[in-house]
Amino acid sequence: MFRLLRWLPLLLLLPSPGSPEPPGLAPLSAGAPPQAPDLLYADGLRAYAAGAWAPAVALLREALRSRAALGRARRDCGARCAAEPGAALPAMLPASPGPDSGPGAARSAWEPLLLRAALRRAECLTQCGARRLGPGGAARLRVGSALQDAFRRREPYNYLQRAYYQLKKLDLAAATAHTFFVANPTHLQMREDMAKYRRMSGVRPQSFRDLETPPYWAAYDTGLELLGRQEAALALPWLEEALQESLAQVESCRAGCEGPEEQQKEEEEEGGTGSQGGLYEAIAGHWIGVVQCRQRCVEDTATRPGRSFPVPDFLPGQLRRLHEAHAQVGNLSQAVENVLSVLLFYPEDEAARKALDQYQAQLGEPRPALGPREDIQRFVLRSLGEKRQLYYAVEHLGASFKDPDPWTPAAFIPEALREKLREDREKRPWDQEPPQPKPLTHWKDVLLLEGVTLTQDARQLNGSERAVLDGLLTPAECGVLLQLAKDAAEPGARSGYQGRRSPHTPHERFEGLTVLKAAQLARAGAVGSQGAQLLLEVSERVRSLTQAYFSPDRPLHLSFTHLVCRSAIEGEQAQRMDLSHPVHADNCVLDPDTGECWREPPAYTYRDYSGLLYLNDDFQGGDLFFTEPNALTVTAQVRPRCGRLVAFSSGVENPHGVWAVTRGRRCTLALWHTWAPEHREQEWTEAKELLQEPEKEEGEEMPSRDPAPEPPSPRLQRVQDKAGKPPRVREEL
Numbered sequence: 001m002f003r004l005l006r007w008l009p010l011l012l013l014l015p016s017p018g019s020p021e022p023p024g025l026a027p028l029s030a031g032a033p034p035q036a037p038d039l040l041y042a043d044g045l046r047a048y049a050a051g052a053w054a055p056a057v058a059l060l061r062e063a064l065r066s067r068a069a070l071g072r073a074r075r076d077c078g079a080r081c082a083a084e085p086g087a088a089l090p091a092m093l094p095a096s097p098g099p100d101s102g103p104g105a106a107r108s109a110w111e112p113l114l115l116r117a118a119l120r121r122a123e124c125l126t127q128c129g130a131r132r133l134g135p136g137g138a139a140r141l142r143v144g145s146a147l148q149d150a151f152r153r154r155e156p157y158n159y160l161q162r163a164y165y166q167l168k169k170l171d172l173a174a175a176t177a178h179t180f181f182v183a184n185p186t187h188l189q190m191r192e193d194m195a196k197y198r199r200m201s202g203v204r205p206q207s208f209r210d211l212e213t214p215p216y217w218a219a220y221d222t223g224l225e226l227l228g229r230q231e232a233a234l235a236l237p238w239l240e241e242a243l244q245e246s247l248a249q250v251e252s253c254r255a256g257c258e259g260p261e262e263q264q265k266e267e268e269e270e271g272g273t274g275s276q277g278g279l280y281e282a283i284a285g286h287w288i289g290v291v292q293c294r295q296r297c298v299e300d301t302a303t304r305p306g307r308s309f310p311v312p313d314f315l316p317g318q319l320r321r322l323h324e325a326h327a328q329v330g331n332l333s334q335a336v337e338n339v340l341s342v343l344l345f346y347p348e349d350e351a352a353r354k355a356l357d358q359y360q361a362q363l364g365e366p367r368p369a370l371g372p373r374e375d376i377q378r379f380v381l382r383s384l385g386e387k388r389q390l391y392y393a394v395e396h397l398g399a400s401f402k403d404p405d406p407w408t409p410a411a412f413i414p415e416a417l418r419e420k421l422r423e424d425r426e427k428r429p430w431d432q433e434p435p436q437p438k439p440l441t442h443w444k445d446v447l448l449l450e451g452v453t454l455t456q457d458a459r460q461l462n463g464s465e466r467a468v469l470d471g472l473l474t475p476a477e478c479g480v481l482l483q484l485a486k487d488a489a490e491p492g493a494r495s496g497y498q499g500r501r502s503p504h505t506p507h508e509r510f511e512g513l514t515v516l517k518a519a520q521l522a523r524a525g526a527v528g529s530q531g532a533q534l535l536l537e538v539s540e541r542v543r544s545l546t547q548a549y550f551s552p553d554r555p556l557h558l559s560f561t562h563l564v565c566r567s568a569i570e571g572e573q574a575q576r577m578d579l580s581h582p583v584h585a586d587n588c589v590l591d592p593d594t595g596e597c598w599r600e601p602p603a604y605t606y607r608d609y610s611g612l613l614y615l616n617d618d619f620q621g622g623d624l625f626f627t628e629p630n631a632l633t634v635t636a637q638v639r640p641r642c643g644r645l646v647a648f649s650s651g652v653e654n655p656h657g658v659w660a661v662t663r664g665r666r667c668t669l670a671l672w673h674t675w676a677p678e679h680r681e682q683e684w685t686e687a688k689e690l691l692q693e694p695e696k697e698e699g700e701e702m703p704s705r706d707p708a709p710e711p712p713s714p715r716l717q718r719v720q721d722k723a724g725k726p727p728r729v730r731e732e733l
Helices: 002-006 006-014 036-050 053-082 105-133 147-151 155-166 172-182 187-200 215-230 234-256 261-269 281-301 314-328 332-345 351-361 373-396 415-426 441-450 475-488 515-524 529-550 682-692
Strands: 453-456 466-470 506-515 557-567 581-584 589-591 596-598 609-614 619-621 624-625 635-639 645-649 656-658 661-674
Touching: 006 506, 036 053, 036 147, 036 155, 053 105, 053 155, 053 234, 155 172, 172 187, 172 609, 187 281, 187 453, 215 234, 215 314, 215 624, 234 281, 234 314, 234 373, 261 373, 281 314, 314 332, 314 351, 314 373, 332 589, 441 619, 466 529, 475 506, 475 515, 475 529, 475 557, 475 635, 506 515, 515 682, 529 557, 529 609, 529 645, 557 619, 557 682, 609 624
Parallel strands: none
Antiparallel strands: 453 466, 466 645, 506 557, 557 661, 581 656, 589 596, 609 645, 609 661, 619 661, 624 635, 624 656
């Protein structure tokens, strides 16, 4: 009772059950100074654990708003105090003193100016922070690094969606679930929750809105979509908004680099020992940390939620699209301004120079007043000044700096470091090289030797790097592998293979068996050894054929082998609209809205070729299909049958999915291959060794070699879990 009383003031701020909830997360206590986000978040989790859903919602929402208010106050106070006349740093140092001046004259000439400006800036920031954030200002609201990570992963929304669900506020439950899922696309429990919300009658499609993603991403994506439809006039306002909002986001990020959290991060990296130098070493060290953080802001701004890597050349890329769109609609003056802005980043860019010559020729008379955009000019000059300082610190103070920008002029980089960067760029890892055309004689010989026929090539499948091969298995071999799958699924096998709901659809059951698990079950007598041995032999057969057809000049290694069965759940197939497996690519995260595919975790980026060997066709639905990168336009479809192999490269050129299995059981041997020997499937070798071992005498105990624990519990992760990494789900077909 007393625990609930402490949350009563925030509980009273919630709307009554009959009143509509405001969209998003509107302020609960407008005008009041924000409270400490870490304390609010901790209290919110305690309320959540106690099942006090309404106080938990109020506290978690207030924690999110306090953190946002802290960021806004820092940005606004920083801009305001930078414009204060007395707080401005000197534009240039006074002239050097004469030769008769003492050794301290040079220092005394600039030191008072610098220190006076720094003290005045500190006073301004302190007063502004106190007005905006209450007594103590930003220092009172310091957020630790662990909590920053939790907010960056959007963990509060994970708890909010469950609390809203308990309060019967399904619209906001769906919105907060979607907000969390955008930044955590591989979170299994949230994937299931999202599917449940979509099936609820009280949840509308517009409920699935993102409450956190900055607005420039929506403008950016809309502009790209309109450009793709050749509607440049409509795209221009969106592209301009995306650029302006991106620059504003960079400024907001830079303001955060001066906060106490960054200083705390530096102290943690130093092991809590503090600065080992004197006054100037400490000033230089802290300043280097601030400037490094500022340089990372463009990279942070260019990274979509849930992604690990930024959009390459984010700002120059937007300027390129702007000058091309302006030229298409006849705005040649604006086209010149934007292409000149591109040349600030890349002065030797041939395409930009050619476009500039073309625009100037179309304008006719010279326009000396036309120049690059002022906002971009300020951005580039400031960034170059910071890079010059950082590279000086790298060369003379032993600092470290990983330059996030590919456009940095070589003259700014110290010669020793320049040589190392040049060597890194010249190293072309195999997985970065595009597939090369392969001679056809070798694979034809291999197929003839194996008794396999090429049924459809890439041209017939309307794509590239894809093929359908028939005859890899006899009907008897398909029967042995199907029996292996059936035996492994028996309750007495204790294989962990018993059917559970598919991670991709609630209307099917899913069973998966690895080569090592099959070998272990065979050794234990739970399944026949013939099936486990055949599983190994067939996987090697598929690997050799895939290498012969696609990569004869370079070895392929098995990366993962999985015998997968999907079964339609009776009584749940009427008016079914989902897929058995959504459209995806195997080595990159497909973004259907932009057609891009991000080769980064959680994708298995080391996969180079994929293979699907079908074991049966006595089921309804379940056809494999290929699409364009938009995940909508189907380019080819393949019907499974015993012994049919569909092989294809694993990248963006081959997005694929599986139609719903509406009756029966569909079994497939899914295989992935890699050029990287370090990602070779170790379980395959262990399974082979295990099957070759002599049988143990009866009663002799065998040590457990099962490397695969049971799937993780679907419970929500605790906030104490600092790793915060969601479980990954393998993508099987």
